[in-house]
Amino acid sequence: DIQMTQSPSFLSASVGDRVTLSCKASQNINKYLAWYQQKLGEAPKLLIYNANSLQTGIPSRFSGSGSGTDFTLTISSLQPEDVATYFCLQHNSWPLTFGSGTKLEIK
């Protein structure tokens, strides 16, 4: 199975900060990576698919980059409503596997 490693596991930042989250795959997954946001008690929400494509309706402060094994989710200006856990998904190979998440809080 492909292992997905996210870092950091916890991040505290101030409103307006530029925030960068990392997701690394144990082998090449091409561009087949998605990012999700999950708030407490809610369903996960798709933010980014195919590494850098913004899902419809998601604010433009969210962006994704990377290919192969190294991927990044960037929030250009952190907002209070961005408090959530963020996780990545690889869909290059079976079984589909997830990262363990980054919990993002406001300082």
Added chain:
Amino acid sequence: QVNLQESGPGIVKPSQPLSVTCSVTGYSITTSYYYWNWIRKFSGNKLEWMGYISYDSSIYYNPSLKSRISITRDTSKNQFFLQLNTVTTEDTAVYYCARNAYRDYFDYWGQGVMVTGSS
């Protein structure tokens, strides 16, 4: 709007089977070319994809669960089901259903249902 809603027993005794239902509204589970998945989240945020049943009823399971899992559907009710046999406390998790295209990202998820393996 596609909506998925899980329902389940809450608590399952060890060695008993776990059964969870996903009710889908706003989209037929027989419409090409979508796949209907089960995913679970353990405490500590670890997520595991469990398996799918497709629009044409093909099935694929995570090899780690292959001997214990069964996914079925009732097209008349637009529902699909997860059964996990011989439950232990390690199966305690939030169980989600989600939709995707073949080997693609999940675009719609349910809110999840907590199931605890406990005597």
